[in-house]
Amino acid sequence: MTEVTAVPLRPVGKSGITALWIGIAVLIAAGIGGAYASTQKAVLTAMPPERFLAANGKRAGVKTTASGLEYEVLKKGEGATPTTADVAQVDYAGRLLNGTVFDASKPGQPVAMPVGQVVPGFAEALTLMPRNAKYRVWIPPQLAYGDREVGPIPANSVLVFDITLHDFMAMPQGMGQGMPPGL
Incomplete structure (x- = not known):
């Protein structure tokens, strides 16, 4: 019989969840900013x-x-x-x-x-x-x-x-x- 060892996880507090959501928001904003910058150059160079x-x-x-x-x-x-x-x-x-x-x-x-x-x-x-x-x-x-x-x-x-x-x-x-x- 194999023995399974359980590792207890500590609960994540409110500050940890807040930091996670802030990190996700920063990554999304950086992605949107990068997409805008590259698209803006393409739009400008395609203009008459x-x-x-x-x-x-x-x-x-x-x-x-x-x-x-x-x-x-x-x-x-x-x-x-x-x-x-x-x-x-x-x-x-x-x-x-x-x-x-x-x-x-x-x-x-x-x-x-x-x-x-x-x-x-x-x-x-x-x-x-x-x-x-x-x-x-x-x-x-x-x-x-x-x-x-x-x-x-x-x-x-x-x-x-x-x-x-x-x-x-x-x-x-x-x-x-x-x-x-x-x-």
Whole structure:
């Protein structure tokens, strides 16, 4: 005959039951919050450009220019800003709203960009930035490639760039010849 040993369980008090229900409520709230955050990003990226930019422009810290360019100052710089007649030394990463990176400079290797020869929204962003500034910019389609598909960039895309402006100088004579338009 086998012997069964009974282990007595102590009764759970009211404070234990309350703690259990609070724990369950916290887990449910965390799940709902996580679902909302992931769904909200998907909803925003699926919006038409005008609706996305209208919602994005209302976020704290985001400024909108008269042309519709939106930007957020991630790091303030100092001094003057470049003009469209200058060449800027920048680090940048460009991506679509869904997060797909379509172009980026190599880390630690700034790229020389003739300010007046990039897409209008990128040029406008550079002319707002003092040396050593870092901005995140949202370029509406009309300031980028509009209804044209360019490489991995679909037509009517909002372009998102993180840009660090290291330095700038006047464009050397003859540098503008043969430079491709756009980024």
